[in-house]
Structures are given as C-alpha cells and as structure tokens.
Amino acid sequence: MLRAKNLLVRRGTRTVLADIDIELRAGEVLGVLGPNGAGKSTLLGALCGELPASAGEVSLDTRPLADWPGQARAKRLAVLPQSSSLNFAFSVNEVVGMGRLPHASGRVRDAEIVAEALSAADASHLAGRSYLALSGGERQRVHLARVLAQLWPGAVGQTLLLDEPTSMLDPLHQHTILQAVRDFAGRGAAVLVILHDLNLAARYCDHLLLLQDGRPHGYGSPDEVLTAEALEAVYGLQVLIQQHPERGHPLIIAR
C-alpha cells in the first residue's frame, strides 16, 4: 500500500506538484487525469522515488519509501514508464523474464510466470520473437507483461504504477489491457494508472485524481470527479456527461 502525504515537488524555484495527499488501496485502481503538463508523470516519479520530494513523504507499507532496500521494494512496487528505450535484441521472453530479477523463485517457476503475464497482456504469441522486431503497441504490451511478472500473481501489499499504458494500443487492446490491470487489482494489488482517455478512466478506475497545474482539482469516484464544470475548468473543453447505458459509469462526450 502506497501513501503520499502533503507531497510537494519543486524544480528549481517552480513548484510542479503540490498538495498531493493520496492513498493507493489494496484491490483498487486509481486513475490519474489531467492535461499535458499538469504533473501526472511528475506525480508518478515522486511516488516511486525517482524524483525527490521537496516536502511531504511517500511511504510504502507505513515505512518511508527511501528506507526500503532495493530488492525488497522491487518485490512490492513495480513501475511501467511511459516509453522504453530498450535497443538490444532480447527475445520477448527474456524481456518479460527481467521482471523476475528481484525474485529467487527458480527457473521453472519464472518461466510459468512469464507465460502467464504474457497471456494477461495478450502477448503470448510474441513470446519467442525478438523485441526489436515488434511494433510500438506490441512493445508496450510486452513491458506491461514485464511489470506484471514482477509482482505476479498480485497480492495485497503490492503496488503497480502505470504511466499511460494504453497510449500506443489499438481500441481493442486498450480495453483488454485495462481489463487485465483490473483483474490484477482484483487479486489484491493497488494500482495507479495515468490515462488520457476520460472514458477509459471512467470505466476501469475505482477512484480518479484530476490534476491541474500540479494540484489536485478533484479526487474521488469517477462520478464525483468527472463533472462538466471540472472538465471545462481543467481542460477548457465543453462536454456532455451521460450515463453508460449498461454499466452506469459516466460517459464523456465532447460538445
């Protein structure tokens, strides 16, 4: 369980993130929304210890994040960056297998987990291919499989941070991947996911954090956060909010 208290991040003299007070709860998916430059990736960087907090603190299981030894932390917290610059001809299996580096679960068990994680990311058919031969969307799914494998099968006490995991995916895979993330949370893990698509966020997230200029504009359930006023204030976009006819979550339609 990851918790951020009064988090403040400065770059030079500029405050890029402030007043962040959030908690990633077991079994729940928290979506982070906001226009470009609102501080979404900064938040993710601060939550995983990549960016030092100027004030406030981030704790994992009540212990400050910085106090965790690397390996123990890696068994509880996995992070998927927005893009990867891997430029070496590993096989897909090897890339996903790197998620098992913090563990000592043995070659056989690791191979099983790699296969299951690939299957969860709908990438089983890529297993033997060279990573460099994959398309952008395929690579994104492989990396998702890698971070899933790092925490597999997912349990209470584990946290997964995802930075725009669907940015390069086709519409079908946007849904299958987020459903896989949902299922993963269903086994007990806490998930934070940065998204751009408001409807995807409304559909797959339990809670949403809407950021504007580095500050939370709204934090709560999709119904509470995704209001026409809030979206106009944050994005400058005029929208209609409807209800999904089958599932009941909000549907956002640009006017």
Add this chain to the structure above:
Amino acid sequence: MTAMFRPRPTLMVLGLLLLLVFWLSLALGPVSLPLSDTLLAGLRLLGVPVDGSGTQQAELILGQIRMPRSLLGIAVGSVLALSGVAMQGLFRNPLADPGLVGVSGGAALGAALAIVGGSLLGGVPPAVEPYLLSVCAFAGGLVVTAVVYRFGRIDGQTNVATMLLAGVAMTAMAGAGVGLFTYLADDATLRTLTFWNLGSLNGASYQRLWPLLIVAVGVALWLPRRAPALNAMLLGESEARHLGFDIERIKLELVICTALGVGAAVAAAGLIGFIGLVVPHLMRLLVGPDHRVLLPASLLAGASLLLLADLVARLLLAPAELPIGIVTALIGAPFFLYLLVRGRS
C-alpha cells in the same frame, strides 16, 4: 530465437577455440620448433622429469617467450572485451568502446609523459625505469577516468550522457597533451611513442604479466556477478532501479572495472583498438544480449582474437614484427563495416 546459436554449445565451442588458438600461439613462431621438442619442453616446464638434452632452445622459446606472451594476450584480449561489454551496457549503446570514459586517452597521456618526460629530464633512475611506463599509463588512465566520472555526477547521480561527453572532451585534452609531448620529443622517443600507440605483446615477461593477470582475473570474476544488473540496465536506468538494483553503485563498479582493466591492459601492451568494440558486438550476434552468456562468450572470444592477431603480427613480417594494433584494426574495421552494411539490408 534472437541469438543465432544456443548459448551453452556456443560457449563450449568458444572455449575449445581458445584452447586451439592458445596451442597455436605456443606452437608457432618465427623459430620453427619440431613438435617433439615443443612437447618435451612443455613437459619439462610443467615439471615432468623427461630427458631435456637438446630442448634448451625450445624450453627458452616456449617458457620465456611464447608462454608469457600468450598469457599476456589472453589477459589483454579478455579484459578489453569484457570492458567493452561493460561500457556498452553502461551507455546502453552497442557501439560504445572502452575508451569512451577516457581511460585509453589518459593511459596514452601517461605513457607519453613517461617516454618523453623521462628523456627530457635526462633519464630516470634505473631501478624505476622498467616500470615507469606501465605505472604512468595505468595511473593516467585511472586519473582521467576519475575526472570523467566526476563530471558525470550531478546531484548524487551519474548521468551517463554527460559522462560520455566529458569522456570525449577529456580524451581530446589528453590527445592535446600527447601532441605536446610528441612535439617535445626527440626522434628516438618519438618513434617509441608511435610504436607504443600501436600496441604490442612483444617482450612479455612474467614480471610484467602478473599485475595485469590479477586485474584480469578480478574483472573476469566480478563482472559476471553483475550480469543481471547489466541486463536490467539495458531496459533503462529507472527500470533497473525499479527492478531493485542500486544502479549508482553498479555504474561506479562498471567504470572502476573498465578503468582498472583497460588501464592495466594498456599499461602492459600499449593501445590495442577494436577488440573492445568488435568482440562484444559479434558475440551479441552469436549468443544474444543476455549478459550471463555474453560476458563469458566475450571473454573467450576476446582472448582468442587477440592471440590470433598476435600470431599474424609476429609471423607476417618475421623476423621483424607488426604492431598488433595494426592487425586488430585491419581485422576489426572491415568486419565492422560488414556489420554496418548487413544491418542496412
């Protein structure tokens, strides 16, 4: 499969190849020894009490000339190849060369200081002289690498891109220093400097061998322990950190291994190019980028390639000999071009 061959059999073939080349390196030379003499001398050197009459010449050539030379070749070749792997991993670039962190440039500067400075000062004490060049080259490599590493440290983190640029700048500065010494040098020392810059395993002796052997064994034992971290580093630094690796420490270790390894290799044998660049590249094609296989494969192939190059160097123009740097560049550069062309098609 991304690798052309399966790892384990490939490693075995590479090991056998090294044994074969090692044998050739002991058995061949400008002096042609009958096979029986070579074998008898070899047995006697191993302490087997066989009849030694008539093999003194063979014993000398085998024990005092070819053996230290071949061992030097193995140590230099393997350490250069391993450092190449470490640097390509550190910079996450398959075209990185061990010289990028400034160690070669610094070593060249140290050597120039020793060769030219020594003669400008009117000679150095005879007790120091045999070691001066090696010590200066080694120290030069370490000092310049330390400066480059220091420039790469920003807010307690090592920025490899900054380090790369600092390495380029420091290498240029070291080059200017070498140029200055070249200008100050008289004819004879100038020649010595030129030859040193081309590298050679000539004149290898056990005294000069053991410091490098210690470093080489250290590097060869240490780097494979970092193979998983190197694999993770290829994903990206933050990815490696999220996988639980202390990457600041790993980066420091990689730089230290390279500085010690290349520094010691250059100190013992002069500048030998292309091994550190080409061997890891070729091995990646053969066994894939997984460092658990890549490191041992590069060690074996680096040693084999350098021994082969040395065989060419000492046989081609016998009784004279070609600087080995010329041979490695002659083998390495066309091969590299071939890789470029192949990659394009």
Add this chain to the structure above:
Amino acid sequence: MRMTTLLACAGVLLSQLATAADALPQRWVSAGGAFSEWVVALGGESKLVGVDSTSQYPRSLHSLPGIGYQRALAAEGILALRPDILVGSNEMGAPPVLEQLKAGGVRIELLSAKPDVQALEHNLTQLGQLLGNQAQAQTLLDGYRQRLQSQAAWVKQAQQHHQAPRVLMLLSHSGGNLQVAGKDTLAAWMINQAGGQSLGDHNGYKPVSVEAMLALDPEVIIFAGGRLEGDAARAALLQQNPILAQTRAGRDGRVVVIDPTLLVGGLGPRVPDALSMLSTAFYPSAQAQTAEIKR
C-alpha cells in the same frame, strides 16, 4: 659399430672445441645504419644474417631479412635467424627483449651512436676484433681520422678568406612537413665539420614554418628527402615550398641534396666524402685549395 659411434662423438667434441677456440661470432645481426655499413666495410657482409630498418646502405643489405625498428625488436624473430651476435646502439630495445635474446645465447654488443671520433674509435675497434679483422679496422680508423683532420685544416684555411655560411638542414619525407635539424643532431655536427654555421637552434628535428625559414635567411640549404636525388629533389623542394626560393640560398641556387641514410646511427664510412662535398658547396671559390690540400 661401437667404434663408429665413438668416433662420431669424438668428431662432435673436436668440432665444438674448435669453435670454442675460434670464438668469433659467425652470424651477425646489425641494428643501426652506420654499424651495418662498417661491418660491410670490414668485409663482414657475408656474416650478416639480418639488419634493422635503418640499415639502408649499401643497397645489397636490402636482400637480408629485416628485423624492424631498433627500438621495437622482436625476440623470437631475431632468435629465428640463429645469430651469434646482435650489434646496435644503447637505444636498442625493448629491454625485456634484449634479456630474452641474452637468455637465448645471443651476444649483445652495444656500440655508440654519438657523432664523435672517440665513439667511432671504440666502435671500429670492437667490430674489428669481433670480425677478426683488427688490422683493417685500424687502417680504416687512421684513414678516417686523417680525412677529418685534413677536412678541419681545409675549413680553417677557407674561413680565413670567407665567412662561415649560414646553413639550414631540412628533412622531409614524401612531401610532408619540412623539419629542421637541431643543434644536437648528426646533421648539425656535419655542417659544423664542413665549415658551416647550422641555424637550427632546437633539439632534434622539428617542424619549422616557411616564414621562420625565410627569417633565418640561410645561405645554403641542405635537403635530405625521400627517394628523389640531386636536381629532381632540389626542384621538388622548391616547387612544394616556393617561399624557399626567396631565401639567399634559393636565389643563389645553393641547395645541396644529401642521402638521408647518412644521418642515422652515428658516424658511418661515407661521412668524410659527404663532408668534403658539403664544404665544397659551402666555399665554392675555395675549390682550388681543396685540390691542393688533398694532395
């Protein structure tokens, strides 16, 4: 059967004894241009089995196996020639290689590459002994001394009537940058002996800009270039460096071409001839006196 083996053994022993008594080295490797020339002059050319890269004269040496540059010798390569002796200067190396050669039973004879008569005396005496030809070595040495003395006397006389010319010695390889001979070089020694005043003020051979050469304004230029000889070399020098034609030497056409192999490895047998050639060029109007003194 037994008898024959015994006899054979005795024969081997005898021949070994014979070589021990007659311990002169029979297979020679020379690492130094001037040393090789002296070995040839002392009738030892047939004993040479290898020479270094500076041994370019006489041209018959080119057919011998080359052992490379004297400071980067290869131990096993030289051992493969099965030499008894290696002669060279104290610049010869690297030291571990010399150790290995000694261990291989090769006698290392260090000679001096200094351009002075004492060094030459030592070198010639050594070489004469080792070649079993002391008498000829003495004759050569006496003749050499005599020629240097008459050379010095001639220069002295010439200088009573003429000022010593200002001389610039240029070295160039294959059209590369010109290098000027400095004060500690054999070239400077030769200019001095031939009665000239060497203008190179530095040590060794250093590149000097043509502008600086113009400022030095030499009266005579000595040029040692690559393969070209005589007029061809002179023409090439002035063509590639037209500014030199503006110096006094260039205007007066006083450019002397010498063989660069003269300048390597101390005083060689050809130096006296080169000196008299140079002094003739330095004091053209004193030519008549030359003939007088030489007689």
